[in-house]
Amino acid sequence: MSEPLLRTEGLTQHFRVGKLFSRQRLHAVDDVSFEIGRGEIVALVGESGSGKSTIARLLARVYKATAGDIYFEGKRVSTLRTRRQRLGYAGDVAMVFQDPYSSINPAYRITHPIERGIVLHRRDVARRRRENEVEKTLGTVGLVPAGRVAGKFPHELSGGQRQRVGFAAALAGKPKLIVADEPVSMLDVSIRIGVLNLMSELREREGLSFLYITHDVASARYVADRVLVLYAGHLVEEGPAEDVLQRPKHPYTQLLLSAVPDPRAALGISDAADVGEPPKVIDPKEGCRFRDRCPFAIAECETVTPQLREIGPRRRVACHVAEPDV
């Protein structure tokens, strides 16, 4: 099996919280391991507070992991020392942000972040060819006519258009992997599909990989090959998208799916007796973090933290109670 494009091993991120001298630690991400292959779209599904944004920032090297490692094309990311190496990684792994109204600097025209991407990561492009490259990138993300759009300021574009600019900026450095942190949650519903389709196209045409971070399971199904489910900092389920979403094994995934409104599904309100919320994970004890809300919890769930175990081909679940398919 060839080396995946990106691999994380035991990725952990803790934050210090509390008053001045407190030693409390918020466990945002604990022991998360997964892989992303070339030309693959992997969805990371979780609610707010699950740690998905933290993982995005760990991959983008905004944070330095408390523990664990990230391997990109086989090389350990934490050992990148020189500016050249770090810049190289930044060119290979780009990020798209959630809020189209704050992800572009309002003081400049929209070509600014794209141009900077080219300046930093594609030294081979001569200065006089830069404008051309910028317009080409705008065309790739569907912002046409590129010449006219290039002269605009962010506030002159709609939310959907700005998000496309965000993609263009990410593409400027010719990345291999794009980490998209909830790229459509703040867009109008009718615009979302367009942006999701753009992600698929980019994967088809340019061979890009995506880590698509979202809380919307339906969109994950629409665009992703594989799905990772995150709960309170732990990876609880993983597998091919169809498999995980049609035959969820982890009780949380099951709860999540039952709560998703599906306009085309038959009528039937399941008894949503669950009024719980994901826990704030500060100095947690051992044991499954979902146990308080889990209808299937057993004694072991209280004391032993479930690890991810294989229950099928490329299918893993972290649960003491989950059964593999027969």
Added chain:
Amino acid sequence: MTLPSVADSVEPAGATVGSGPPEEATRRGAGADVFRAVAHNRKALVGLGLLLFFGVLAVFPGQIAPDDPRAKIYPRGLGPSVHHLFGTTAYGEDVFSQLVFGTRQSVLIALAVGGLATVIAVIVGVSAGYLGGKTDGVLSLITDVILVIPIFPLIIVIAAYERNSGFFTLVIVLGALGWSYGARQLRSQTLSLRRRDFLEAAVVRGERKRYVIVHEILPTMTSLILASFLGAALYAVLFAAGLQFIGLGDPNSQSWGTMLYWAENNEALGAGMAYWAIMPGVCVALLGAAFALLNYAFDEISSPALRLRKLERAGVDAERATAVLAVSPDPKNILEVRGLSVAYASEHGPVVAVDDVSFDLRRGEFLGIVGESACGKSTLVYAIARLLGAPLAGEITDGQVLFKGRDMVTLSDKQLRHIRWRDYSVVMQSAMNALNPVLTVAAQMRDACEAHSTMNKRQIEERSREVLRLVSIDPVHLHSYPHQLSGGMRQRAMIAMALLFTPELIIMDEPTSALDVVGQRSLMVQIKELQEQLGFAVVFVTHDMSLVRHFSDRLLVMYAAQVAELGRTAQLFRKPLHPYTDGLLEAFPSIHGPKEHLLGIPGSPPDLLRPPAGCRFAPRCPHVFARCTAERPRLLEVDGELVRCFLHDQPVVPVVEAKEGVA
């Protein structure tokens, strides 16, 4: 006196998720916009005018002043006359000439100190805000200490040891001590900028720290830096004059402050040389006022909330409400909206946010109002609830809102207050913003109870507990402050509050969008259960059709301020009549059905400032034909539903004609 600054005041809540662009993004980076804003602002113009005036005096004193300011050749202590506009000093100098020549020093001090203090403030403030950690700790401490130590006495102490401070010393001392206020402002602005994604984007793409600070942060803070400069300039003018007045400056220099010093020493006020004693002060005040006015004007320009606009009703182009007054209300309906139109004033003219909307709501019915950003759904329901006003701009320009038979539009504030909360209540989108942060939940429930009933304290507390239990919140949280509750709890607490008087109608504006999927589902179920239990009608606004699919009886789809379609939920989902509704349904990827490629709806909603001539959806409609762009479609009744689309307005072609056409 310190200059007022909005940057130091309350930060309004940011744009909430899924709701679209915040009202009028502040215009930056477009120099033309700033220029235009300045040209329209009276304060800015006056300020600039004064600065220009003093600037000219500073550069060309010789050409303007009639005499040499130092020439002691005139009779002493004269009053104002034709030869001496403001009289002469006790030493026989012309006061007017001295004023003119004194301008240069004051202007130079203002600019020099302004510049120096601003540079230091930027370096300290931005570094502290951006670098954080220990750097921030140390820099902030130094800033706060200098801010708190009374500057004027400190400068006096310094000047006391170094008598007769020349211009240069004055600039250094004032500049070295006057940056702290600006640094504080810049630091807090930088801190809030840090949450802005574009800074993180810059870091992620590999920019160096120095680049980020200079090229990404500073350009967005130009107005604040400018404000800092103006504030420092003002402070310099006042302090320099003050120091010179008490004799700590160079008594031989030519400046307004020194004039005041000599005037005071010669008891000019009492000795009939009042102008000598007062005019230099007037100049200081005017120059200071120039800076203050400019500062205030820039505050107004950069903060949209401070700008007030009046709506020109004449310019409002909404559909005229068709004959409504004659029809009397149906008693089965709790709410009848007839031809409601709402408009507000924008920078470029009036905008119609709600255009001729009509619908009925039966008692106990659940109506979902669906649409995307800027379709007018929120404006609509707030207009119905008579809650328009900042920040939701707008006035009702036409139509009726019949609630239990009475037209709410014509009710006075006093009459409205009577029925508010008792007969209808409102649940807003974000509980964090809708709950008063300085009052406990109990206090906020109590004031609603006190306003509308004669319950005593015990009864109020009993009732408050009761409604909290209705939404599954432990009543112990009654005495918590909003920030102490979790997101989901806050949201449910708001619903509890809306139930205090068991009203007949509850208007909900996207009450679940701040919650996660599981929380949303459970809250929706709870709302539905409460509705069935207590029998109130619900108007539920949302951008997510699928959310209300299983809960609403009827759906109203809004597009570009108009009703696109209105009908029973099940039917609408099964057979949408309007292409927009159809497109919306297509835009929701399904979990359980077959996996298919979706198209969404290309393009974006029209600019309501200049809506298209015919059907507003025409530019994006896959079924568009000639009539759509030429005429405005009316709201028609089809199969018991209302729809605004020419597809359903085709004249019937007689069979005979068609056959002839074919031959």
Added chain:
Amino acid sequence: MRFVVRRLGFFLVTLWAAVTLNFLIPRLMPGNAAIAMMSRYKGHVNPQAMHALEIAFGVHNHQSLVSSYFTYLGNIARGHFGVSLTFFPDTVAHQVLQALPWTLALVGITTILAFLLGTLIGLVSGWRRGGALDGVLPPLFVITSAFPYFWLALLAIWLFSLKLGWFPESGGYEVTTTVGWNWTFVSDAFTHSILPALTIIVTAIGGWILTMRNNMITVLTEDYVRMARAKGLKPWRIMWTYAGRNAILPNLVGFAMSLGFVVGGAILVEFVFNYPGVGWMFLQSVENQDYALMQALFLMITVTVLLAILAADVATAILDPRTRERG
């Protein structure tokens, strides 16, 4: 509580900074003013005054900078500020305490009055957005907030004292009255304080009106105010409890920061009116090069400002439950 403790810590740091500045500045000035001054006075001034200067400068011949610093700190802590040159042979400490009540009465009361009035006017002005009050006041006060304090004082004297003769033009009281708690004296002191008080209020109030007004306008756009309207609360209650209480919070912070300015201005006002307060004495000491007195007064002014800021912080903690948690 933790919040207040943290602020106290900050004030101690600031106080220490002020004391240290007092110590360092004369030494840092070119020509080492301390030594120069000392040698100038030698022979002309008696040993007690010399001792006063030594304490003021912390100079004890042949002591290192660091140890003289600690001696100085010790003296300050024990309240030994030395003997005043201006009011020889009275001690600095005694003189300062004489002037203090005058300033506390004038500046203390007027500042608080200006703040409360300004906040009130700003609150109403922001609430009645676009009304008559709101159209005139803001631009007017923007301009008055730029006036130099001392100039306004001069104007006031010229107009009300010299031209109209309504108020006395200088002093804290007529030299002919006997000092003490008798009616003549108190009413006399009161009449003498009216013009200075008015001067301070007129200049200081502008800034607070404007900030409060802007805060109100911003707060009125908040959802919780709309919610209050939705609940059908009386406008009065909305203005006070919902808008006002939230709008005043940043104003309190602003109060703390602008106090330094107000105090500086008050010094000039006392000077112009010859009002026997701390500010006037401070400037007298500068004039007479009475450094011992000057330094002590500087510390006094700083302490007063710090205490006022602490009071504002406590008020913020009481009004805003979120501060109490932040700690």
